[in-house]
Amino acid sequence: MSDQNPVSNFALPHVKELHAYTPGFQPKGDGWIKLNTNENPYPPSPAVEAAIRSALGDSLRLYPDPLSSELRREIANLHRVDASNVIVGNGSDDVLNLLTRAFSNVEEKAGYTFPSYSLYPVLCGIQNSGTIEIPFGREMDLPLELVAECDAGILFFTSPNAPTGVGFTNETVRKLLQRFRGVVVVDEAYADFAKENAVELLREFSGLVVTRTLSKSYALAGLRVGYALANAEIIEALDRVRDSYNVNRLSQAGGLAAIRDQSYMKAIAGKVQRTRDFYYEELKALGWFTYHSEANMLFTEPINSKGEKGPTVALELFEYLKSRKILVRYFPGHALTASFLRISVGDEDQMLRLSETIGQWLKNG
Numbered sequence: 001m002s003d004q005n006p007v008s009n010f011a012l013p014h015v016k017e018l019h020a021y022t023p024g025f026q027p028k029g030d031g032w033i034k035l036n037t038n039e040n041p042y043p044p045s046p047a048v049e050a051a052i053r054s055a056l057g058d059s060l061r062l063y064p065d066p067l068s069s070e071l072r073r074e075i076a077n078l079h080r081v082d083a084s085n086v087i088v089g090n091g092s093d094d095v096l097n098l099l100t101r102a103f104s105n106v107e108e109k110a111g112y113t114f115p116s117y118s119l120y121p122v123l124c125g126i127q128n129s130g131t132i133e134i135p136f137g138r139e140m141d142l143p144l145e146l147v148a149e150c151d152a153g154i155l156f157f158t159s160p161n162a163p164t165g166v167g168f169t170n171e172t173v174r175k176l177l178q179r180f181r182g183v184v185v186v187d188e189a190y191a192d193f194a195k196e197n198a199v200e201l202l203r204e205f206s207g208l209v210v211t212r213t214l215s216k217s218y219a220l221a222g223l224r225v226g227y228a229l230a231n232a233e234i235i236e237a238l239d240r241v242r243d244s245y246n247v248n249r250l251s252q253a254g255g256l257a258a259i260r261d262q263s264y265m266k267a268i269a270g271k272v273q274r275t276r277d278f279y280y281e282e283l284k285a286l287g288w289f290t291y292h293s294e295a296n297m298l299f300t301e302p303i304n305s306k307g308e309k310g311p312t313v314a315l316e317l318f319e320y321l322k323s324r325k326i327l328v329r330y331f332p333g334h335a336l337t338a339s340f341l342r343i344s345v346g347d348e349d350q351m352l353r354l355s356e357t358i359g360q361w362l363k364n365g
């Protein structure tokens with residue numbers, strides 16, 4: 001093939017235009033404080049390692065259970081639904097992908113709020129789906145009148161939201177469900193850190209899908225297990241568009257052990273909540289506007305020693321922290337996010353180091 005005709009020319013037109021999702025930076029080497037991808041600072045339940053060890057060995061010759069049946073049953077028991085109301089995925093990203101695949105295309109649009117999880121537009125791009133963005137204002141209240149006008153087949157809504165951490169009450173979620181005609185996905189990746197969750201609304205609304213992940217509250221981002229709860233007809237549709245073996249043997253075994261150890265999950269999620277609430281007060285004491293968070297992150301607007309704030313100040317602090325091996329996340333792309341930094345909640349020592357380093361930045365500035 002000649003250089004004038006590169007192989008990539010055969011890619012579909014919408015694929016040529018795609019921008020892949022940009023994950024948070026994963027540093028090499030030791031000594032980093034990683035507060036940039038909303039991972040859990042604590043290790044997963046010891047039962048997970050034991051379960052994975054016992055799943056190792058000869059059985060790896062064999063394909064995993066394509067339905068993740070035992071894990072589905074355990075998740076169903078946890079949420080008091082039927083196993084036919086559960087699907088498990090390779091992380092909740094996989095489940096979100098299946099939802100986009102099953103419920104949207106060029107004609108049947110997908111809606112999502114903004115700012116929110118930046119994977120939704122990427123998945124819609126891959127699917128070549130039409131999209132409708134529902135913008136939040138600075139207050140981050142859900143614009144229900146825009147939801148009512150939204151002419152999409154599926155709507156992605158994150159609660160608690162990312163990157164702000166803002167949680168929504170079931171009263172608000174109920175209003176959203178009453179106004180939107182299609183499938184509503186409430187992405188509850190951070191629900192274990194929040195006061196309320198939408199699971200009880202599944203009995204009332206047949207178009208509701210609740211997605212969850214083991215990556216955050218269960219400290220298992222590396223295992224890649226997520227799931228959705230929904231009406232059995234929706235789950236059947238998702239099963240039709242799923243890879244047959246979308247959750248491997250080790251992930252099914254580890255995920256099962258994690259779900260069974262609820263008291264461990266609640267203990268580490270509780271520690272994260274307490275550190276978050278303590279650190280929220282610290283940021284407030286600095287005079288920095290910070291959204292009240294029900295997740296494991298804080299979205300804060302830094303002010304420098306001259307009393308200035310804005311995108312230049314946020315970027316400067318981001319770079320300063322990085323130069324001292326502390327990683328947080330900066331989203332420069334939009335006026336609502338560009339003056340802010342998103343700080344994942346770490347353990348107490350990590351947050352102390354962060355405070356000291358912010359103190360040095362303020363002193364040196």
Ligand SMILES: Cc1ncc(COP(=O)(O)O)c(C=O)c1O
Pocket residue numbers: 037038090091092093094117158162187189212213214215221225226
């Ligand atoms: C809102 C939201 N949903 C889903 C995910 C992805 O979770 P998983 O690791 O299960 O794919 C994330 C990860 O950061 C997230 O922020």
